[in-house]
Amino acid sequence: MTFPNIVQDLIDYFERLPGVGPKTAQRLVFYLLSFPDEELKNFGGLISGLKERTCLCENCKNISEETFCSVCKDSSRVRNQILVVASPLDVVALEKTDYNGHYHVLHGLIDPLSYIGPEDIYIESLLKRIKELIRDEVVPVEIVLATNASMEGESTAHFIQDLLRERYDSDKIVITRIGRGLPVGGDIEYADDNTLSRALDGRKEI
Amino acid sequence: MTFPNIVQDLIDYFERLPGVGPKTAQRLVFYLLSFPDEELKNFGGLISGLKERTCLCENCKNISEETFCSVCKDSSRVRNQILVVASPLDVVALEKTDYNGHYHVLHGLIDPLSYIGPEDIYIESLLKRIKELIRDEVVPVEIVLATNASMEGESTAHFIQDLLRERYDSDKIVITRIGRGLPVGGDIEYADDNTLSRALDGRKEI
Numbered sequence: 280m281t282f283p284n285i286v287q288d289l290i291d292y293f294e295r296l297p298g299v300g301p302k303t304a305q306r307l308v309f310y311l312l313s314f315p316d317e318e319l320k321n322f323g324g325l326i327s328g329l330k331e332r333t334c335l336c337e338n339c340k341n342i343s344e345e346t347f348c349s350v351c352k353d354s355s356r357v358r359n360q361i362l363v364v365a366s367p368l369d370v371v372a373l374e375k376t377d378y379n380g381h382y383h384v385l386h387g388l389i390d391p392l393s394y395i396g397p398e399d400i401y402i403e404s405l406l407k408r409i410k411e412l413i414r415d416e417v418v419p420v421e422i423v424l425a426t427n428a429s430m431e432g433e434s435t436a437h438f439i440q441d442l443l444r445e446r447y448d449s450d451k452i453v454i455t456r457i458g459r460g461l462p463v464g465g466d467i468e469y470a471d472d473n474t475l476s477r478a479l480d481g482r483k484e485i
Numbered sequence: 486m487t488f489p490n491i492v493q494d495l496i497d498y499f500e501r502l503p504g505v506g507p508k509t510a511q512r513l514v515f516y517l518l519s520f521p522d523e524e525l526k527n528f529g530g531l532i533s534g535l536k537e538r539t540c541l542c543e544n545c546k547n548i549s550e551e552t553f554c555s556v557c558k559d560s561s562r563v564r565n566q567i568l569v570v571a572s573p574l575d576v577v578a579l580e581k582t583d584y585n586g587h588y589h590v591l592h593g594l595i596d597p598l599s600y601i602g603p604e605d606i607y608i609e610s611l612l613k614r615i616k617e618l619i620r621d622e623v624v625p626v627e628i629v630l631a632t633n634a635s636m637e638g639e640s641t642a643h644f645i646q647d648l649l650r651e652r653y654d655s656d657k658i659v660i661t662r663i664g665r666g667l668p669v670g671g672d673i674e675y676a677d678d679n680t681l682s683r684a685l686d687g688r689k690e691i
Contacts, residue, residue, distance in 0.1 A: 282577075283550035285538045289531045296513050307502050308535075309574050312548065316536040325495045327529030329514075330522040332491045342518065344489040368515050371488075 338408065340384040340401045342367045350374075356381060359412055362423040363405065363439065365432065369425065380421070383408065388431035389438055397438060409443070409452065418451050425457045544614065546590040546607045548573045556580075562587060565618055568629040569611065569645065571638065575631065586627070589614065594637035595644055603644060615649070615658065624657050631663045 281287065286308055293304035311319065335341070336348035343349075350356065350370075360380025364370060365388050373382070387400040412420045424439060426432035440454050460478035461470055470478070487493065492514055499510035517525065541547065542554035549555075556562065556576075566586025570576060571594050579588070593606040618626045630645060632638035646660050666684035667676055676684070 281555065283539055283548060285531055285535060285550065286548060289528075289535065292528045292531065297516050298509065298512075303504065305574060305577065306504075309548075309572070310503050311532065311535055312539070312573075314536075319535050320533045322495075322498045323529040323531070323533030323535075325491055325498065325529070326517065326532060327526045329491060329495065329517055329525050329529075330520075333489055333518070342489060342492060342515075344491065349487065366515070367518075368511060371511065 335384075335386075339382050340386060340404060341370055341382060350382060355379075359417045359419065360421045360423065361405070361408065362425050363436075364425050365427065365435070373425070380423075385426075385435070388426060388429075388435045390431045400435075402439060402442070405439070406442070406446075409447075413447070413451050419449075419453050420451065421453045421455060423455050423457060428459065541590075541592075545588050546592060546610060547576055547588060556588060561585075565623045565625065566627045566629065567611070567614065568631050569642075570631050571633065571641070579631070586629075591632075591641070594632060594635075595641045596637045606641075608645060608648070611645070612648070612652075615653075619653070619657050625655075625659050626657065627659045627661060629661050629663060634665065 282290065289308045289311075290301070290304045293299050293307050294301060299307070311322075314322070333342050333344060334346070336343040336351055337346050338351040339348060341348045341350065357380040361383050362373065362378065362380060363383045363385060364373070365385050367384055370382050370384060383401070383405045385400040385402065385405075387395055389395060389397055389400065409420055409422070412418070422439070422443060424436040426436050436456060443452055443454055458481055459474070460481045461467065461474065465474075467475070488496065495514045495517075496507070496510045499505050499513050500507060505513070517528075520528070539548050539550060540552070542549040542557055543552050544557040545554060547554045547556065563586040567589050568579065568584065568586060569589045569591060570579070571591050573590055576588050576590060589607070589611045591606040591608065591611075593601055595601060595603055595606065615626055615628070618624070628645070628649060630642040632642050642662060649658055649660055664687055665680070666687045667673065667680065671680075673681070
C-alpha cells in the first residue's frame with residue numbers, strides 16, 4: 280500500500296523539517312487533509328512566497344519585509360551598540376529583554392569541519408557598519424559578541440574579536456562577550472564544571 | 486520586535502498543526518527560510534493542491550488520487566472481508582501486516598460530547614457496501630471492527646455491531662473485533678488492569 284503521490288511528496292517535505300520524523304510527517308499531512316481547501320491554499324501560498332516576500336535587512340541582515348528592518352529603522356535605539364548573533368531566532372529571544380541597541384545577524388558560525396569560513400557569514404558587512412559608525416564619530420562602538428557557548432560560537436567570537444583589535448584602537452571600539460554563569464533557577468549542584476568555572480570567573484562585587 | 490507579517494502568518498499556521506507549539510513553529514519557519522526558493526514553491530504548491538488533487542475512494546473512503554483507491558482496485562484481495570477503521574493512518578499501519586482483505590474508513594468515531602453522531606461518519610456507505618456484497622452473494626461477509634480501544638472507539642464498534650445484527654442473519658455476516666491483550670514485548674508487570682483483563686478474556690488454547 281502506498282500513499283497517493285501528492286501525499287507522499289508532502290510527507291517527504293515535512294520529513295526534511297527539523298525534529299519531524301516519518302511518523303510525525305504522516306500525522307501532519309493527514310491532519311492537513313482536514314483543513315478546508317481555502318486554508319490550505321493560504322498556507323501553501325505563504326510557504327511559496329516566503330522567500331520572495333522577505334529579504335535580509337541591508338544593515339543588520341535580520342529577516343525583514345523591507346530594505347531595512349524595524350530595529351534598524353527605530354531611531355530611538357542606541358546607535359553605537361551592536362549585538363552580534365548567529366541567527367534571526369537569537370534576535371527574537373534577545374528582544375524579550377530590555378536591550379535597546381542594534382543587532383548584527385551573522386547567519387551561521389565559522390565551522391571549518393563543515394567548510395564554513397569567515398567569508399561565508401556576514402562578517403564583512405559588520406566591519407562595514409563599524410567603519411561607518413567610526414567615520415560618523417559615533418564612538419566608542421560597543422560590539423557585544425553573543426554567539427552560543429559551543430566550539431563554533433566561541434571560535435567565531437574570537438575571530439571577530441581579533442579582527443577588530445587589529446584594526447581599531449580601544450578608544451574607538453569596546454568588545455564585550457555576553458555573561459556566562461549559572462542560569463536563573465539553576466542549581467550549583469547540577470551545573471557542569473565548565474559553567475561553574477565561567478560563573479566563578481564572572482563573579483561580581485555586590 | 487515583531488516578525489515580518491508573512492513569517493508571523495506562517496508561524497500561526499504551523500502552530501495549528503498537532504504537536505507544534507509556538508517555539509517549534511518559529512524554528513520550522515526560520516528553517517524554511519534556508520530552503521531554496523524553488524523548493525519552497527514546490528512545498529507550498531503541494532499544500533495548496535492537497536485537497537484538489539486527492540479525494541476519498543468511492544468504495545472504502547480512504548484517501549485516493551483516483552475514484553477508487555489502490556486497495557479497492559486490487560482484484561487479488563479477499564472481497565468479502567472488510568476491516569473498519571477510524572482514519573486513513575490506521576490503514577497505513579494495518580497494511581504493514583499480511584492482511585489481504587478490504588478496508589472501510591469511517592473518518593471519525595461516534596462522540597456525542599463533540600456532537601459527532603453516526604450520520605457524521607461513513608457508516609451509511611459501509612452498509613451500502615455490505616448490501617451489495619450480499620446481493621452479489623459474496624457471503625458470509627466478515628466485518629472486522631478495528632477502532633481504537635477508547636470509549637469512542639468501543640461505542641462506535643458497538644453501534645455498528647448492533648446495526649448489522651439487526652439487519653442480517655449470521656449466515657450472511659460475521660462480525661469480529663481485533664484482538665486485545667498484551668502488546669508484543671509488553672510486560673505483565675507494567676500492563677494496566679484493563680489490558681490484563683482483556684488479555685485473560687482473549688486467551689487461546691495452544
